[in-house]
Amino acid sequence: MEFKVEAHRIMSISLGKIYNSRIQRGGIKLHKNLLVSLVLRSARQVYLNDYYQSVCLNAQQHWGTHEEVMDSDQPQSASEPAGYTATTPAAPAATAVSEPGLPAENTPPELTIDVESFTESHAAAPTEEEEEAAEADCTDSKEDKSSGSDCRRQRPSELKGDDAAPASSPTAIPMAEHLVPDNQIGPEGEEAKPPQDEGGCGEADAVGGGDGDSVTETQLDNQLGASCSRKRRSSEKAPPPESPVKKTKRALSSTPTGEEEMDTANVSSLITIFGSSFSGLLSKDSTQAEAEAEDSERDSGAAQICCDQILKNLNPWTTAIVAF
């Protein structure tokens, strides 16, 4: 348990360092950031190992208590139903097809944007394995959408985590290719599309697990428990459509700490800022997107531009490295 706390703390610190390196004089220092990313990866592995173990061990107990948690969180989440409607098409069509999945679930835009921001277009390695694992898990979760899915959702990540651990070559992120065209269709995201949701969530798992580069996976994993639990809660009601950015902000502020023992709000904020900031590093368009993403109140139009801009820059970190 202590390792998990320590690992989480180290991950937050590492992300903070990567973020700060952006504004340091003299440009991004490749050596230092490489070392920080190695630490991030190590910490993430430890965190996942511990998290998976503890979640699986507690799975039995959580079955009973989880529904209580969900009910108690409902009033809170009622104010942010929109958080779950945006960018539903983000869920890649590839895995969505076969998912019965949870009803009326949407990938939180926060997660989506982050995933898109940090997904890297690696050469395809265990892509198919990831998708299959994700599908299998999501299918199971239909039958038992409470706490058990927590464990199952984590499983593909864990699998990938182990795979990715020793390898230095990154694995494929299938989501990357699917997300871009889907996310351009912003307004459509307001419709609830259960299969895609499930696929989205599962896909997030796959992405989170498959990436050998720790930057992406850490945020995804941290987000994962939060987003999945939010999804389950929102399935109780039909969410009215709202602007993506507002959803982002509310989703951020309401990062749940109920089920997760870790407070991920800190990391989530860092990730979102980090992602959009890196977009800004690359181009003038991205700078605009960054500014918009970080402002508090936006109309849906600007927010849409924001999403599009960010989504166009799928790999800010790696692209930044490449550009650098």
Next chain:
Amino acid sequence: MAGVGGGNDLQWCFAQVKGAIDEDVAEADIISTVEFNYSGDLLATGDKGGRVVIFQREQESKNHPHSRGEYNVYSTFQSHEPEFDYLKSLEIEEKINKIRWLPQQNAAHSLLSTNDKTIKLWKISERDKKAEGYNLKEEDGRLRDPFRITSLRVPVLQPMDLMVEASPRRIFANAHTYHINSISVNSDHETYLSADDLRINLWHLEITDRSFNIVDIKPANMEELTEVITAAECHPNQCNVFVYSSSKGTIRLCDMRAAALCDRHTKFFEEPEDPSSRSFFSEIISSISDVKFSHSGRYMMTRDYLSVKVWDLNMENRPVETYQVHEYLRSKLCSLYENDCIFDKFECCWNGTDSAIMTGSYNNFFRMFDRNTRRDITLEASRESSKPRGILKPRKVCTGGKRKKDEISVDSLDFNKKILHTAWHPKENVIAVAATNNLYIFQDKIN
């Protein structure tokens, strides 16, 4: 008292300190490199503000025949200015990363200084005479009216106050995409190499518009990047051999006769990792921050975060000697990671006879190791212990348990006072230690 560096009874005393005494240190004044020239008469320092200050040792005075001359400022010039890369919207720091002297070939002295992107060759020359009595111009430079000249005279050289001029003779630019971390002059005195995070280039000192790329470890897909080049040096005797160290703790020796592109190493030096000491930060602390050949060329020394290792070039699987610099920090790695100290790049140096090595630590401590006696000593560069000719007292860090008198506990160490750059006179026991913005010069006690 333990002596290190050439004799059992060697003691180090304070000689000089250069730099402001203010508590408030301007970032631009922080010394970023220190280097003696080949004779040891000149000592160059570079700082974060892009300035180079050269000290010259004065001749031993007849009044004090047994005391060595003092180092006084010889020349100061602005080597690099801050620049802006418009394409990438990046500012290029003017901090001098390295200075390397060129062998002296005439009355002038030459050195190479580099920042992150550009290397410059500076010629430092003295002028102590000026010509007077020109025909076509007055002494103040005004042109004389040709019609007024009625007779011719021969200009005469008159003595003047010594003036030391530094002029940039060559500028080697636009060859590095990443940050330059090392330059090294080859033993052929014609070429030198420059290394950045992913590439090493070979230059000719006379040619600025071309360089040869001899090492390129940039992967085709940058996302597969796992290690970077951290330091590189030419062999002191064999002009075809050079080494470069990596962030993974490995050193590669390359022979330029083997191929034009030395991507395949000739020798690969790596010590197997001790699995029992793995932690989150194992990779960071194994990253090599400096590599230096011994003067003989038989050995090389590498500095990683916690230790200094001496390698025999003939044995690749492990170093022949390992010295722990500040092992007490191993349990503090997490805090050092948080405050960024774990990324500090310490340098190391040999003495003239290769019998001793020196490197820096925190709290303005620096460490010396005698390779023959296996004794080590920790000394401090501070104003308090800097009485003229005062003998430096060995310091000790208390790692646990009861703190003895005069010991300092690990938690009391000041991690903002770090000694990253040190230099040892090539022939004598005189050392230069850079402590933030101050340069300390210590020498052995003359009986």
